[in-house]
Ligand SMILES: Nc1ncnc2c1ncn2[C@@H]1O[C@H](COP(=O)(O)OP(=O)(O)OC[C@H]2O[C@@H]([n+]3cccc(C(=O)O)c3)[C@H](O)[C@@H]2O)[C@@H](O)[C@H]1O
Ligand SMILES: Nc1ncnc2c1ncn2[C@@H]1O[C@H](COP(=O)(O)OP(=O)(O)OP(=O)(O)O)[C@@H](O)[C@H]1O
């Protein structure tokens with residue numbers, strides 16, 4: 001019987017829907033590690049996670065079958081076996097599965113038992129729950145393979161232990177949330193304690209639309225000690241060595257990477273999500289409006305760190321209300337980041353719209369309609385640049401604004417992707433301060449400050465009329481954001497927030513704004529999930545909705 005095993009943990013990124021590229025990447029890993037006995041890949045590595053309705057396409061299932069057998073054939077050389085995440089179709093439906101590929105064949109199939117169906121997940125829509133799994137027999141060792149959600153409850157691991165598993169290998173597609181690394185470690189330690197078995201936790205990295213995966217894979221031995229900690233955010237391959245002694249299997253202590261503390265983790269999440277979104281969708285770069293305000297300054301900094309300065313194009317579009325301070329702050333941001341900055345005044349278009357609309361608007365006072373036209377002219381201008389040169393328009397709205405509808409639909413909301421969509425304004429301030437003092441380890445941007453301090457300290461303004469300030473329309477952000485966190489993240493009522501010391505009228509107004517802005521959020525571009533409850537998959541509210549708690 002084997003007393004020593006070498007298991008490669010392949011913390012990879014995934015190309016959603018490019019099964020050939022995913023299969024080739026796995027074969028390349030195998031070529032690099034001929035000394036491994038077994039290679040563990042993340043959940044659904046062949047397809048991409050989360051695959052959503054892509055797996056309902058029979059042609060994709062057929063492709064998955066063919067690619068899986070192509071990889072399996074490569075294992076005929078007797079080298080490393082592979083545990084590969086894929087979809088299988090049986091007579092009664094589709095299953096999220098791991099295939100053991102060894103000696104030229106599909107040697108075993110394990111089906112996921114617990115299907116997550118909350119938050120951003122809706123796997124019950126796609127997959128059948130597998131039976132409580134049995135351990136696989138691999139070269140004389142019985143290995144339990146709980147698939148992601150299977151380790152979030154005791155049942156599957158306990159069943160595997162009862163069926164004779166000697167160690168647990170858990171492939172995951174576990175999206176980033178703040179402090180989730182601590183949550184996963186505590187969870188894995190519970191499973192280890194309940195079963196007495198060591199557990200290797202392997203997660204993917206990279207962005208997939210609104211989700212981003214931090215990797216942060218690790219191994220916990222039966223005594224609860226962390227034997228190996230892989231890095232966060234970057235693809236990595238770590239060979240782990242396992243020995244069987246009197247007390248069972250133990251993983252040798254190996255590399256121990258430090259993981260990002262807050263808010264560096266948030267910054268990395270935004271950066272990696274944008275990098276993968278832009279590159280996978282084959283944009284040459286991004287274009288964005290740089291106003292001299294903090295939202296566009298931070299968005300530009302994240303874009304430069306994600307893509308490099310030469311792929312980020314900033315445009316200042318002054319109007320009659322743009323003050324000199326905004327012009328100089330935008331210019332200084334661009335200089336610090338080393339990006340191209342063009343200036344395209346919008347006054348000619350504003351004048352043209354005034355003239356065009358004069359007959360229709362006759363007898364009406366100037367109001368929000370004219371203010372919003374400026375924002376929409378900027379949107380049209382940026383989209384024209386996007387059409388002409390191919391850059392994707394990066395939209396800059398933050399979660400506070402998106403919560404209360406403080407943004408112009410078809411105006412500053414125009415764009416393809418947002419990095420701030422799930423970041424409250426107070427988080428935007430914190431991240432800007434952090435980036436001015438730190439360079440992200442995987443960033444492509446410059447060392448040193450990326451925006452003048454004035455951008456962080458001056459009062460936020462949309463500059464759509466003279467002397468406008470956000471505080472004319474909204475409570476101060478240090479009051480607004482905790483109210484929003486209560487209403488959105490915690491689903492509190494007005495009374496709950498009043499009990500926490502907030503003013504009733506203010507909370508009731510914010511609740512109303514939150515509900516009536518649902519229509520805007522449904523038309524907003526996607527953006528990376530950074531917290532526990534993003535707008536979109538995590539929080540699905542009706543648009544037409546008369547419910548109020550005030
Ligand atoms: N339930 C619903 N379903 C579908 N459509 C609905 C709707 N309710 C209103 N609407 C439509 O939405 C329109 C109102 O929305 P919208 O046109 O956005 O206009 P609105 O929300 O009234 O104004 C935009 C606000 O965003 C502020 N802001 C803040 C920061 C930056 C910027 C910027 O632009 O740079 C703007 C700006 O100062 C102003 O207070 C209505 O005219 C109506 O057509
Ligand atoms: N003068 C401008 N030139 C270029 N883009 C602009 C201009 N004014 C607004 N925008 C675009 O519209 C977006 C929305 O404006 P908003 O005022 O909400 O954000 P901001 O100016 O970046 O930050 P702040 O809210 O702190 O002032 C900006 O982030 C920017 O992309």
Ligand SMILES: NC(=O)CC[C@H](N)C(=O)O
Pocket residue numbers: 043116121147148149150152172173174175
């Ligand atoms: N892919 C999954 O099963 C993910 C669900 C799991 N609770 C996680 O976030 O890690």
